[in-house]
Each structure stands twice: as C-alpha cells, then as structure tokens.
Amino acid sequence: MREICKSVKKKDHDPKIEGRSVYVADYNTTADGREILCGKLLHSTLAKAEVKAIRLPEMPEGYLYVDASDIPGDNNVNIVLDDTPVFCRGVVEYIGEPIGMIVGPDEKVVDRLLKETVVEYNELEPVLDIRKGTEFFFSYEFGHGDMEKAFAEADKVYEEEFETGYQDQAYLEPQGMMAEPEANGRMFVHGSLQCAYYVHGAVARALGVGPDGVHVLQDVTGGGFGGKEDFPSNIGCQVAVAAKKAGKPVRCVFGRREDLEFTPKRHPALCKYKVAVKDGRVTAVDADVLFNAGGYSTLSAVVLQRGIIAATGVYDIPNVHVTGKAVKTNTNPCGAYRGFGAPQTFFAMEMMMSHIAQDLGEDTIAFKERHFVKKGDTTSTNGKYHFPVPLPAMVDEIDALSEMKKKHREYAKPQTGRYRRGMGFSAIFHGAGFTGSGERDLIKATAKLRKYPDGTVEVLASNGDIGQGVRTTFPKIVAHELNIPLEKVYYSHPDTARVPDSGPTVASRSLMVVGELLRKAAIKLRDIWVEGEEQEVEEHYKEPDFMIPFYLDRFEGDAYPTYAWATNAVEVEVDTYTGMTKIVGAYGSFDVGTPVDYNIVVGQMEGGFLQGLGYASIEKMNYDGKGRIRNNSYTDYLIPTAMDVPNLKAVMHVEEYPDGPYGAKGAGELPLVGAAPAYIEAVEQALGGAAAHKLNFAPFNAEDVIAELSKEVQ
Amino acid sequence: MVNGYKPATLREAVDIRSRESVIPYAGGTDLMVQNKANAVYLFLNDIDEIRQIADDSEYIRIGAAVTFTEALASDLVPQLMKEAVSKIAAPAIRNAGTFGGNIGNGSDKADSVLAGFAMDGRVRLVSAGGERVIPFDDFCVRRGVTNIKDDELIAEILLPKDKCAMPYYYHKVGGRNALAISRVALAGVYDVQDGVISYISLTVIGEGKFTRYRDVEAELIGKTVEEVQAHIDDYVRLFIDRMTFTRGRVSAEYRKTVIGNLIRDYLMTL
Numbered sequence: 001m002r003e004i005c006k007s008v009k010k011k012d013h014d015p016k017i018e019g020r021s022v023y024v025a026d027y028n029t030t031a032d033g034r035e036i037l038c039g040k041l042l043h044s045t046l047a048k049a050e051v052k053a054i055r056l057p058e059m060p061e062g063y064l065y066v067d068a069s070d071i072p073g074d075n076n077v078n079i080v081l082d083d084t085p086v087f088c089r090g091v092v093e094y095i096g097e098p099i100g101m102i103v104g105p106d107e108k109v110v111d112r113l114l115k116e117t118v119v120e121y122n123e124l125e126p127v128l129d130i131r132k133g134t135e136f137f138f139s140y141e142f143g144h145g146d147m148e149k150a151f152a153e154a155d156k157v158y159e160e161e162f163e164t165g166y167q168d169q170a171y172l173e174p175q176g177m178m179a180e181p182e183a184n185g186r187m188f189v190h191g192s193l194q195c196a197y198y199v200h201g202a203v204a205r206a207l208g209v210g211p212d213g214v215h216v217l218q219d220v221t222g223g224g225f226g227g228k229e230d231f232p233s234n235i236g237c238q239v240a241v242a243a244k245k246a247g248k249p250v251r252c253v254f255g256r257r258e259d260l261e262f263t264p265k266r267h268p269a270l271c272k273y274k275v276a277v278k279d280g281r282v283t284a285v286d287a288d289v290l291f292n293a294g295g296y297s298t299l300s301a302v303v304l305q306r307g308i309i310a311a312t313g314v315y316d317i318p319n320v321h322v323t324g325k326a327v328k329t330n331t332n333p334c335g336a337y338r339g340f341g342a343p344q345t346f347f348a349m350e351m352m353m354s355h356i357a358q359d360l361g362e363d364t365i366a367f368k369e370r371h372f373v374k375k376g377d378t379t380s381t382n383g384k385y386h387f388p389v390p391l392p393a394m395v396d397e398i399d400a401l402s403e404m405k406k407k408h409r410e411y412a413k414p415q416t417g418r419y420r421r422g423m424g425f426s427a428i429f430h431g432a433g434f435t436g437s438g439e440r441d442l443i444k445a446t447a448k449l450r451k452y453p454d455g456t457v458e459v460l461a462s463n464g465d466i467g468q469g470v471r472t473t474f475p476k477i478v479a480h481e482l483n484i485p486l487e488k489v490y491y492s493h494p495d496t497a498r499v500p501d502s503g504p505t506v507a508s509r510s511l512m513v514v515g516e517l518l519r520k521a522a523i524k525l526r527d528i529w530v531e532g533e534e535q536e537v538e539e540h541y542k543e544p545d546f547m548i549p550f551y552l553d554r555f556e557g558d559a560y561p562t563y564a565w566a567t568n569a570v571e572v573e574v575d576t577y578t579g580m581t582k583i584v585g586a587y588g589s590f591d592v593g594t595p596v597d598y599n600i601v602v603g604q605m606e607g608g609f610l611q612g613l614g615y616a617s618i619e620k621m622n623y624d625g626k627g628r629i630r631n632n633s634y635t636d637y638l639i640p641t642a643m644d645v646p647n648l649k650a651v652m653h654v655e656e657y658p659d660g661p662y663g664a665k666g667a668g669e670l671p672l673v674g675a676a677p678a679y680i681e682a683v684e685q686a687l688g689g690a691a692a693h694k695l696n697f698a699p700f701n702a703e704d705v706i707a708e709l710s711k712e713v714q
Numbered sequence: 715m716v717n718g719y720k721p722a723t724l725r726e727a728v729d730i731r732s733r734e735s736v737i738p739y740a741g742g743t744d745l746m747v748q749n750k751a752n753a754v755y756l757f758l759n760d761i762d763e764i765r766q767i768a769d770d771s772e773y774i775r776i777g778a779a780v781t782f783t784e785a786l787a788s789d790l791v792p793q794l795m796k797e798a799v800s801k802i803a804a805p806a807i808r809n810a811g812t813f814g815g816n817i818g819n820g821s822d823k824a825d826s827v828l829a830g831f832a833m834d835g836r837v838r839l840v841s842a843g844g845e846r847v848i849p850f851d852d853f854c855v856r857r858g859v860t861n862i863k864d865d866e867l868i869a870e871i872l873l874p875k876d877k878c879a880m881p882y883y884y885h886k887v888g889g890r891n892a893l894a895i896s897r898v899a900l901a902g903v904y905d906v907q908d909g910v911i912s913y914i915s916l917t918v919i920g921e922g923k924f925t926r927y928r929d930v931e932a933e934l935i936g937k938t939v940e941e942v943q944a945h946i947d948d949y950v951r952l953f954i955d956r957m958t959f960t961r962g963r964v965s966a967e968y969r970k971t972v973i974g975n976l977i978r979d980y981l982m983t984l
Contacts, residue, residue, distance in 0.1 A: 108751075418979075577975035578887045578898070579968070618890055635895065636963060641804075643892035702887070702897075703968045710971065 001654075004480055004662050007599035011471045011490070012220070021220040024176040024191040025253045036178065038107040039066075039242050039252040040114055042100045043262060044092035047126035047330040047627030051090055051099060057116035063104035065117075066242045073208025077237055078201055079230045081137070084296040084333070086206050086237040091124070093295030094330050095628050096262035098234070103242045103250055126330035128627050130270055130292045133327035137297040138304055142555030144382050145319030150284035154276035158356050162273070162348035163697040164676070166621040166629075167266035167614070169337050170639050173222025175263055176253035177235040179203075179243035187240050190217035190495075191251075193232035194224045195504035196462050200496045202233035203240045214240075215497035224466035225611070226336030229506050230299050231263050261632040264335025265621070267291040267303060267326075269344035271311075273352045276319070280360060282353070282371060284319035287311040289345060293326040294333035300326035303334070305435045305552075307341030309559045312380045313349035314391060314427045315371040320380055322555075331627050336506065338608060339672045342430065343615060347698055350426045350677030358690040364681070365408055365425045369395060372427065383548050383558035390655045391427055394567040394589040398425075401649055402587040404569040411685050419573050420688075421584070424681030426568045428674035431560030432657070432666035433509040436550040437543075443503040445541040447517040449478060449525050453532050457482065457525070459491035459518060461502035463510040468668055469600040470510050476596060477515050477661050481522035482529075500538070508564070508666025511596060515661040517541060544659045562657045564665045565591040568674040570613070574686040576709055579702030581683055583645045586613060586675070591653040593665035598652075605650035605671045612675025614640045620699050718755035724763045724840060724869060730756055732842040732865040740779045741810040743803075744819055756867075764814070764869050767791060773836075773872040778814025782826070785813070792878035794901060798829035801886050804893050814868040817850070822857040823896045823919050825886065826871075831917040831924050832901040833877035838870040839863075847872065854924045880905050880913065883980040887972060896920075897964045900976040906984055909938050916953065916980065920969040922960035927953060939984045950977045 015021045030036060044051070056065055068075050068087040075089060076082035088099045102113050127133050151157060177191035177199075189203050193216075200216040207213060216236070221228065235252055243250040254263070269291050276284035289308050293300040308324035350368075357367030373379075375388045399405050408423040415421070433439055448460035457478060465471040475489035482489070502514045521539040528535060543561075550557035571584040588609050595601035618638045623629050631637045650671070656663025676698045683700055687693040693708050719736065721727040730736060736756040739745055745755070758764060764777040767788045774790050782799040785791045786808070802808055802816075802825050816824045817837065829835075830850050837853045839846050842865060853861050862868065880903040888894025898920035905913040914934050917926055930952045934942060942949050954974050959966035 577979060578885075578972050580887055631963065638889045638894070641890060641892045644890050702889075703965055706968050706971050710967075 001598070002594055002662055004476065005595050005598045007597050008472065008476060008486060010469055010600070011475065012465060023173055023222060024178050024219045024251065027178070030180050030249050034180070034249055035105065037103050037105055037246055037248050037250045038110050039101045039103045039239055039250045040110050041098045041238065041252065042102065042114060042117055042119070044088065044095060044097040044099055044119070046092060046121050046123055047095050047128065048124040049092050049121035050124065051088060051092060051119060052122050053120040054100065055118040055120070057113055059113065060109065063102065063109065063113060064246060065100055065102055066245050067100035070245045071206055071241050072244060073206050076205070077233050078205055079233065079298050080301045081297045084234065084298055086234070086241060094332050095626070096332055097295065098238060101238055101242050101252070103246055126627055128329055128331060128623065130268065130290055130327050130329060133329050135328040136325045137293050137328055138301045138326040140304065140308060140324045140555060141322070142381060143321035145284065147284055147286060147319050147321050150276045150319040154278050154283065156277045158275045158277065158352070158359070160273050160352060160355060160696060162271045162351055164269045164344045164347055165699060166268055167337055167619050168260055168621060168637060169223070169225040169227035171223030171225060171227055174254040174256055174259040175228065175231055175235055176251070177232055177239050178249060178251035179236070179239040180249040181243050181247060185213070187214050187243065189214065189236045189240055190219050191232060191236070192221045192228055193218050194228045194464050194466055194506065196464065196494045196496050197501045198230065198504055199233050199236040203236050206237040207240055207244060215495060217495040218464040218493045220493065221464060221466045225338045226340065226506070227264060228466065229336040229504065231335065256634070257632040260637060261629045262332060264298060264333055266337040267293065267300065267334040267341065267344065271345060271348035273348055275352060275356060277356060280362070282315065282317055282356065285312050285317050286321045287348070289322065289324040291326050291341070291344070292329055292331065292334065294329060294331045296333045297326065298333045299335045302435060303336065303341040305341070306431065307345045309380055309431065309435065310342045311345045311349060313346060313353065314373055314429055315353065316373045316377050322380065331623055332629065338611060338669050340507065340669060343612070343673050343676060346426070346428045346673050347676045351680065351696060354681050355690045355694060363409065365405060368425070368427060379559065381555045381557060381559050383550070385563070386546055387562050387657065388655055390565055390591055390653055391567060394565060394591065394653050397589040397651055397653060398567050398569045398587045401651065402569045402571060402585055407571060412689065414688070415686070418576055420576060420686040421571065421573050422682040422684065422686030424570045424678040424685065426674035426678040426681070427566070429563040429565050430508060430666055430670040430673060432512055432562050432564055433560060434507050435559055436552050439513060439541055440543040443541070445503040445514060445517060446500040446538060447502045447514050447521060448500055448536060448538045449518065449521045451525060451535045453534055455484070455488060457489045459489065460499045461491070461514055461518070462494045462496065462499050463502055463505045463514055464494060466505060468604060469597060473511055473596045473600065474515060474518055477519050478522045481519055482526050508668040508670065511664055512660040512666050513541060515596065515664060516659065519661045561659060562665055564593070564667065564670045566670050566674050568678040570675070570678040570682045572679065572682040572686055574683060574705060579705035581617065581702065581705065583613065585647040585649070586645050588650045588671060589653050590650060590670055591655045592667035592670060593657045593660055594654055594663035595652055596661065596664050601652065601667055602650055604667055606648055608669070608671030609648060609650060609675055610640055610645055612672040613645055613679055615672070616676035616679035616698050616700065618699060618701050620701055718757055720757045720760060722760055724761055724867070727756060727758060727761060728840055728842045728865070728867055731867055738818065738867055740812040740815050741781060743807050743811045744815065769875070773874060774878055776813050776871045776873070778868040778870060779812050782808040782811050792833070792873060794833065794882040794884055794903065795826065795829045795873065797884050798825040798901065801825060813871050817853065817871065818860065818862065818868050820854070820858045820860045822923050825896055825899065827854065827924060828899055828901045828917060828919050829884070830871060830873065831926060832882070832903055832915045833873050834915070836872040837868055838872060839866040840869040841866045845869070850924070851926060856923050877903050883983060885976050885979070898969050898972045898976070900973065900980060902980055904984055906939055909940060911935055911937055911939060911942065911984065916977065918973050920973050921957050922962065927956050930956060942981055942984070946978055946981060949981055950974055953977050
C-alpha cells in the first residue's frame with residue numbers, strides 16, 4: 001500500500017469527540033452577538049389542494065408571518081429545473097409543502113401560533129400511485145444493438161417487475177439553516193449542508209440580488225448522505241426571505257419527525273425488465289424504469305440518469321434498450337441518497353440475472369461471472385470501460401472470506417428445518433464523479449491553495465466535510481506533495497465569500513476530482529515556494545483526454561471516466577417461525593482505487609454496506625391513502641444497529657485510476673449499492689429459491705417472510 | 715427548568731404524592747423523551763427501600779427503582795426475567811430503566827411485564843394510608859391504563875418463588891437486534907411430572923394487551939405432554955382463538971401467525 005494510505009487522526013476528531021463542534025442549532029446568538037429568531041414552517045396537510053386562505057392568530061409584537069408575497073426575487077429554488085417554490089404558489093403538491101413561516105423570538109410562542117394558524121383549502125384529487133401517474137418530469141430513452149432481432153432469435157424471453165421503496169438518510173443532525181442580514185447589506189446564510197454554492201445560487205435568486213449579495217458557510221454538519229445536497233437550498237431561501245423581512249437573524253431547525261416526513265429520500269422505483277436469452281447467454285435487455293419523483297422535480301433528473309445508465313448492471317449485453325421516467329406524484333419530493341438511483345436498477349438487474357440463471361438451472365454466481373464486462377467492452381451508453389475491470393479477482397476475494405461458492409451450492413439443496421440458510425451475491429459499479437459531461441460543462445471546478453508567511457497552507461475549496469473526511473484527506477494530499485507536516489495544512493468549512501467553486505459535495509467526486517486538483521496545485525506551489533511569503537496557486541478541472549464525449553440528448557458516450565467496483569456476499573439464516581432473518585455474515589470487496597486514508601475508507605465501506613443492508617431488510621417507509629408518511633420517528637422507521645450485522649467484513653481491492661490522486665476513485669456511494677440484491681438473493685435461497693418464492697421487491701422484512709411462507713400453507 | 719421533589723424515604727414520597735399531582739420518576743427513560751412542559755416530578759431514584767432485590771419465604775422481591783442492569787447482576791432474579799430484560803433496548807437504557815417504570819407506564823409491550831405475567835407476578839402498591847398487593851392481571855387494565863391510584867406508588871414487584879423455580883419458555887421478536895420494542899413475544903413457565911403437565915402459564919406480547927387465558931391453561935393441566943403434542947394444532951388453536959388482534963403498525967396477520975408458531979414451539983418443547 002502507498003504511503004498516502006496510512007491512517008491519520010481525523011482533523012475533526014477532537015472537537016467532535018470533546019463536544020466543542022458548533023452545529024447550527026448550537027448558536028445562542030450570532031457571532032456578532034445578535035438575537036436569533038426562531039422560524040418554523042407551516043406545512044400543508046393535504047397532498048393536493050388550492051390554498052384559499054390563511055387565517056393567522058393575533059401576532060404578538062416581534063412575531064411575523066412570512067410567505068411567497070415576501071420574496072423579493074424569484075419564488076423558484078434553483079436545483080436542476082426551477083419548479084420547486086420557496087413558499088407555496090397557491091396550490092400545494094404534497095403533504096408537507098411549505099406554505100409560510102412563522103418567525104419570532106420564543107420557540108414555544110412560535111409553536112403555539114403555528115398551531116393556531118388555520119389554512120383553508122380547496123382539496124383536489126392527488127396522484128399517489130406511480131403506476132397511475134401520467135405526468136413525467138423527465139423522460140429518457142437510449143440503447144444500442146438490434147432489439148427486434150435479439151428477441152426474435154431468443155431461446156427464451158423473461159419478463160419481471162421489481163419494486164424498491166423509500167429510504168431515509170437518517171443523518172444524526174436534522175436539517176437546519178440560519179440567515180443573518182449583515183450591516184453591509186449582504187445576506188449571510190449558514191447551516192447544515194453539502195453544497196455551499198448551490199445554496200449561494202438559490203438564495204441570491206430568491207432575494208433578487210447578484211452573487212455578491214450573499215455568502216454561504218457550511219457549519220459543522222452531522223451527516224448528509226445526499227440528504228443535504230438540495231434541501232438546504234430550500235430552507236436557506238426560506239430563512240433568508242424571513243431574515244430580510246424581519247431585519248434580524250432567523251434560524252430554522254427541523255424537528256426529527258418533521259425531518260423524516262418532509263425531507264428528500266431515495267426514490268421508490270418500479271423497474272420492468274424484459275430479457276432475451278440465447279444459448280445460455282443474455283443477448284438483450286429492455287428495461288423500463290419508473291422513479292417516483294414526488295411533487296416537484298428537484299434532483300430527479302440526475303438521479304434517474306445515474307439509475308438508468310446502470311440498468312444493465314456490470315454485464316456485457318450486446319443489445320440494450322432503456323427508458324426512464326421520473327413520475328410526478330403528490331408525495332414528498334425525493335432527492336439524493338448515497339447511490340443516487342443506482343441501488344434501484346442494480347437491484348432489478350441483479351435479481352433478474354439470478355432468476356434467469358435459476359430458471360436455466362445454472363449456478364447464479366457462475367452465470368453472473370460469465371457475463372461480467374471487461375476492459376475495452378462497451379458501456380450501456382456506448383462508452384467504453386477504459387480501465388481493467390477487477391471483478392473476477394474481487395469474486396475470489398469475497399469467496400475466500402465467506403466460502404460463498406461452496407455455501408451457495410450447499411444452501412441450494414432443499415431445507416426443511418425451522419432455520420434455513422441462504423447465500424446471496426452481487427456485483428456492482430459506481431460511475432465515479434458527475435454523470436456525463438457535468439464536470440466539464442457545468443461544474444468547471446476550481447481549487448486553490450494559499451500559503452501564509454508562517455509556512456501554513458490553507459486549502460480553498462467548496463466541498464463540505466459531512467463525516468467522509470475531506471477536512472483530513474485534502475490536507476493530507478497537499479502535505480504529502482509539499483513534504484510538510486499535516487499540521488501545517490488545514491481546510492476550514494467552506495464560506496463562499498472566500499473559497500472558489502470547486503463544485504458540490506456529491507457523486508463521490510470530491511476526493512477524485514478536487515483531490516486531484518489540489519495535488520496538482522500543491523506541485524505548483526512546491527515549484528514556486530518562497531519562504532516567508534504569502535503565495536497562492538489555483539487549479540482548474542480539465543476532462544481527461546481519453547474520454548468519449550457524452551451527449552445527454554442521446555445518452556451516448558462515456559457517462560463516467562472510470563468506475564469503482566464492488567462484490568458483495570451476504571449469508572442469512574431465516575427463522576421460519578418468526579420471519580426474522582439473521583445476517584450470519586456480510587462480506588464486501590471494494591475497489592475505490594487507492595484509499596487516501598485507509599481507516600476513513602474502511603469506515604465508509606462498513607457504514608455504507610450497513611445502510612444498504614437496512615435498505616434491503618428493515619427500512620420500510622411508505623405513505624398512506626392520503627399521501628402521508630406515517631412512520632416518521634426512529635421508533636417506527638428502524639435502521640440497523642451494529643448488533644444486527646456483527647460479522648461485517650470489508651476488504652479493499654486497489655485498481656488505481658491514473659487521473660485520480662495517487663490512483664483514487666470515488667468511494668462514498670459504492671458500498672451501499674450492492675447490498676440489497678445480495679441480501680434478497682440470500683433470503684430467496686433460504687426460502688427455497690426462485691421456483692418456490694421469487695422475490696422481487698425490497699425492503700423484504702420479517703412480515704414479508706411470513707407472508708411468503710403463508711402462501712405455501714394455502 | 716424541571717420542578718420536582720427528591721424524597722429520601724418511601725414514606726416521604728407517598729406523603730408528597732398524597733398532597734400533590736406529581737409524576738413518579740425513577741429511570742426517566744420514557745419521561746425524558748416526553749419532556750412534558752410544566753411537569754412536576756417525584757424523583758424516586760434515591761429511595762433505598764425500593765432499590766433492593768430481596769427474597770422471603772414466598773417471593774423474590776424486586777424494588778420498583780431497581781434497574782434492569784442491577785437485576786441482570788443479581789443471583790436472586792429468575793432466569794426468565796433476566797432473559798426478558800436483557801433484550802430491553804440497549805445498555806444505556808438498561809442502566810437507567812426500572813421495573814416500576816416498565817409496568818407503571820402501562821405499555822402493552824413491556825418485556826419485564828411479560829415475564830412477570832407468566833410467573834404470576836404481583837405488584838406491591840404503597841400509599842400514605844397503607845398498602846395493597848395485587849396480581850399483574852389486576853394491575854394492567856389495558857394499554858396505557860393501570861390500576862394505580864393517584865396517591866399510590868409502586869414499591870415492589872413480587873415473583874412467586876415456586877414459579878421462579880420452574881423451567882420456562884421465552885422468545886422475543888423485535889424489529890431488529892437492539893433498541894427494538896417487542897412486536898411479538900411469548901413467555902411461559904411450566905411443570906411436568908412423570909410426563910403429565912402439572913402447571914403451565916402462557917402470556918404474549920402482540921395482542922395489544924397483557925392477559926392470561928387461565929381457563930385454557932387449566933385445560934392443559936393434567937394432560938400428558940404426549941397427548942398435547944399429538945394434537946398440537948388443536949391446543950395452539952385453543953389459545954389463538956381466544957386472542958383478538960387489534961390493528962397496529964405491524965400487521966395483525968403477522969402477529970397472529972408468529973404467536974401461533976411460538977405457542978406451537980413452546981408446547982412442543984415441554
């Protein structure tokens with residue numbers, strides 16, 4: 001392993017462990033001693049309705065109501081499209097849509113006023129079922145080969161539908177933002193967020209000011225996992241508008257129930273697959289992918305893009321046709337969560353491959369292995385796998401850890417006891433960085449280093465540390481190139497007033513893209529280093545030369561420069577009396593390229609894998625016939641604990657990427673993606689295999705096991 | 715600010731309770747979460763009399779303010795009770811949570827109450843005017859409602875020693891392996907002499923209330939294990955048919971099926 005991989009103490013370790021870190025909810029006053037007003041949102045209680053009137057209670061002095069009429073600029077939060085309103089435009093599109101905000105000094109009084117506020121609605125018919133939705137925010141289609149011929153010549157054609165549910169990010173710190181009008185007229189917005197420049201752009205637009213009229217700081221952030229990619233822009237605009245009206249600082253921190261019910265989650269999906277097989281080989285995949293977008297489009301475009309690009313999994317399929325639609329329903333808008341659309345389609349494709357293999361009477365692992373892509377093969381979008389695909393070696397690695405192949409064969413034999421075992425396997429990739437030409441055309445990242453006369457070096461970039469460790473790994477790269485102690489290099493939470501836009505903290509791109517910019521900048525600085533002087537260097541993103549240009553209108557070209565890879569094996573034991581499924585072992589080999597800090601990366605792999613196992617098993621969330629999410633507490637929305645997967649092993653496989661720092665690729669999302677198919681395959685095998693119980697949805701919990709087994713009795 | 719009293723003796727505590735509307739507070743694991751505005755608490759953690767685990771000729775006596783962790787370390791507490799409380803929440807909550815609180819808040823999913831029910835447990839209630847000892851069956855009225863009077867405090871949980879000595883069956887099904895409220899659980903104690911069932915108890919979590927079907931239990935007493943197991947479906951049905959399953963977050967079908975499976979498992983392992 002390279003020198004850079006050696007683990008160091010994280011820069012945020014001491015303040016967090018000692019309780020010194022200041023989160024947005026922790027400020028008693030602003031830094032300049034001003035009182036902070038409490039702002040709370042008035043959420044709609046109907047899924048689709050015209051808001052006829054708002055009847056406010058008598059407002060005590062110092063309390064005010066803020067809504068769309070107070071927005072000085074544009075009532076559109078800029079995300080991908082501009083359809084999400086800062087405050088309701090007159091018709092609410094989902095339960096929870098912010099109609100207005102009540103602001104005042106005392107939280108209890110604000111709560112009372114909110115309770116006493118009456119909204120008069122004219123209720124309209126909501127669309128709640130994704131199958132009945134007729135409005136599509138985004139609709140894509142692509143493919144290659146000759147589908148007609150492939151299906152005409154097929155020995156057998158398989159059709160199946162796969163469904164996956166919501167998943168909440170369950171970050172420790174709920175959403176929260178604060179806005180402070182500054183004496184110079186600027187609006188200072190800060191809080192728990194991933195993408196300072198997204199918030200910056202959104203707030204400037206809502207306030208109707210230029211880029212200099214706003215600056216945005218990331219406070220210490222207690223987890224994001226994608227959940228704080230777009231949503232802080234909404235709250236940021238809401239508190240900024242309120243602070244503008246009040247002429248005072250305003251803070252809005254969500255309660256836990258409010259956060260679980262009304263903030264973005266993973267898109268529920270319905271994937272319809274039709275697959276042609278000839279001579280024991282998959283020759284064509286026709287996939288129709290529906291994502292439940294919710295009431296507004298938010299990030300659905302890019303989530304769907306990543307999802308459908310992965311629709312054929314890690315397999316070499318000669319004929320491909322994929323359609324993808326983001327369906328509008330009158331439900332909570334979905335957004336980003338680790339994996340970003342890919343967990344849904346990988347689940348479908350992995351289960352499809354497994355079901356076909358079982359029908360053909362072939363070992364499912366061997367069947368998948370036979371179809372693996374390799375270096376030089378064509379991607380689903382007619383791009384190219386430019387670098388070695390290490391999947392075969394990674395299969396061997398988890399097999400050595402878990403005896404996966406032997407157990408998989410053993411558990412395929414009929415089982416009749418109370419406890420039955422199964423072994424599941426999945427192989428997946430994560431396209432590293434932004435989808436398509438986003439890095440080149442949209443983000444155009446810039447990163448800087450500033451050296452001070454005392455020899456310390458500051459990293460200037462806009463990527464927020466959300467626990468993934470960029471406050472440590474960025475300085476590590478710079479210190480390494482400058483050959484100075486790590487203590488001499490620091491990276492503060494980004495403030496858009498003083499850092500360039502190095503892009504958002506998303507897509508597992510920060511380390512690979514911005515880390516490489518910083519590495520190059522450090523080399524530059526090393527070359528011009530003059531003792532005792534203040535010096536600054538800057539580096540701009542350049543697309544690697546090897547890339548086949550990506551055209552979004554046709555979905556053609558390299559959607560990603562390279563891929564991170566994973567193989568997962570999950571062994572389960574199902575208690576047929578109670579439906580409880582014990583995870584005997586969960587094993588993953590993960591190739592994120594060079595791990596720039598071994599402990600940080602292994603931590604990411606273990607945590608993400610556990611989240612994926614939650615997605616597969618117990619994290620069930622749905623809405624009722626009115627469109628309301630009922631299980632909005634951690635008592636009713638369960639996520640796995642360490643006790644649920646005591647035997648979880650993550651090993652690193654290193655396939656270095658020449659354009660990432662020291663060979664690093666994207667790490668953040670990879671470990672979540674393959675857990676669900678591996679787990680569900682294992683449960684399916686324990687229940688007797690696809691011939692007895694064909695499983696095609698996730699999460700699959702104890703109730704589902706008992707419901708499946710009840711079919712046998714009847 | 716929390717307003718409250720911190721008496722040092724049970725006598726003092728019941729005097730306060732008789733005078734004023736106070737919320738008895740021992741471990742606080744539920745009350746801290748509820749964090750009621752303007753509540754006045756009666757803190758019971760310092761009262762030694764209700765922090766003891768003792769035994770007399772008839773009962774194992776567990777003080778109302780004994781924590782689950784303390785019970786797990788005790789040689790007197792029967793194994794069934796230990797197994798049930800060992801699965802409550804997580805260590806931090808077991809360090810604070812108490813037996814008095816577990817039964818006092820009227821939950822229909824309290825793990826120590828399930829075990830106590832199966833062992834014919836009793837509750838000793840104390841007030842300024844005196845005391846009474848009532849069976850769990852009488853104390854737990856329905857979900858959220860107990861038989862405690864406004865001036866009473868729970869002093870002790872009493873577990874009959876003959877029941878503590880019996881073999882037992884216990885199985886808990888939560889939503890996950892830690893920090894999980896019981897969705898379904900079954901506890902029972904039994905005595906088999908020369909192949910004949912001389913005593914059996916059975917109680918469940920998952921019905922929406924705690925109860926004992928003593929008449930059904932009585933039908934099993936005197937039967938041979940062999941006979942019960944030979945007609946296992948009929949005996950499972952005797953219990954299941956008496957149960958009613960209210961709607962809940964976990965489906966009634968699931969709870970009914972799993973309780974049936976656990977009753978079968980229990981009777982098959984006698």
